Amino acid sequence: MGAALVRAYRDRNFRVIASSRSIKDSADSGILAVPGDISKPETAERIVREGLQHFGRIDSLVNNAGVFLSKPFIEFTEEDYAHNIGVNVAGFFHITQRAAAEMLKRGSGHIVNITTSLVNQPMAGMPAALASLTKGGLNAVTQSLAMEFSKSGVRVNAVSPGIIKTPMHPPEAHAALAALHPVGRMGEIRDIVDAVLYLEAASFVTGEILHVDGGQNAGRW
Template sequence: MNTQKVAVITGASQGIGAGLVTAYRKLGYAVVANSRSITRSDDPLVLAVPGDIGQRGVGTDVIEKGLETFGRIDTLVNNAGVFIAKPFTEYTDDEYDQVAGLNLRGFFDTTRRAIAAMLDHEDGGHVVNITTTFAEHALSSVPAALAALTKGGLNSVTRSLAIEYAARNVRFNAVSPGVIRTPMHPEETHEFLAALHPVGRLGEIEEIVDAVTYLESAKFVTGEILHVDGGQQAGH
């Protein structure tokens, strides 16, 4: 019987995703790492699976390749996502397709197949969705309706699935970040973005990684939306 635990991480080539790959390896997990541009790892326990999970069927294929290589899936971190901030009436059809594809289709395909795999072994499993505090706490200075539409949906489905599978030993949680210092945000925007948080600074990648690894070990926690946002959701 294969006892090597396996985590799947989407959006794994940089930023939070790359930090999560390192963290789960330190926890002793084999890792299936996905992004459009992911490259092969020298670590035999890191399987790189390139592909755009915003496209139908790609997320399912990522899970299948993980199962073929490692034989099981224990954790899925839905980290891949896209964020486009602009006035609602200025969003284009292509931008809608891009945001909904990655944030929702990507979640749907990977999670549906991963849950089926988790139910195949008695250890159950854990799904963590990376969302955003912009989904719950709107700011007039950052119009982000597509983030609210899609990531807000992920917050809701986190709770829904937590209850649906609670008795079957599969947990579902979300980490809701504020703005994190990643390659997504150019240096010249940092001062403006830092001011969006009551604590007056950007979040760091390791602070999101720490939240995910906490949830991994917190076996009595399911259906939780864990805010790591410098107080943003509390007010401003």
């Protein structure tokens, strides 16, 4: 999903800073690759510092990094907890704080957080308390920061996906996962990309949690 977002922003002539633990340098001069663990503050510091050195400004931030683990609540380990909090919460905090500081200086910017519809529509057959704990926090902070920054020119929104067809899900599981959506299919990566790009251009939208989940958020089925 992150790679697709990079391509989509480049197609619109954005210059992009991309980061993951194993990312490689790009031949595209419009892409700056910064490897690192997003849960660490030093990674966020490098992303923002090197991005400003290369491109001079930060206009948008997409917090796409995330981990998801489904298991019964009482079976989560301390390691599970630390990993989910580290990536989903600390990862958001460190990079968003630094990027927002630059946006506030310029009086413009846009932040998008990728969360999950399980926050609002938990499923008995998919126990995911750590996803709700961490991604639910992102939903809440999206609206909090939207209000905090509302007069500053910086917008803050979220995209709340259903289950998206990525390499995380083996093909043999697709039929069962499709049935977990009222529309009867899994989401495609392009569905999330389209949602992020809509929010990017929607200058009158802030504090929105945009559900891209095949109807999951609308109710039970």
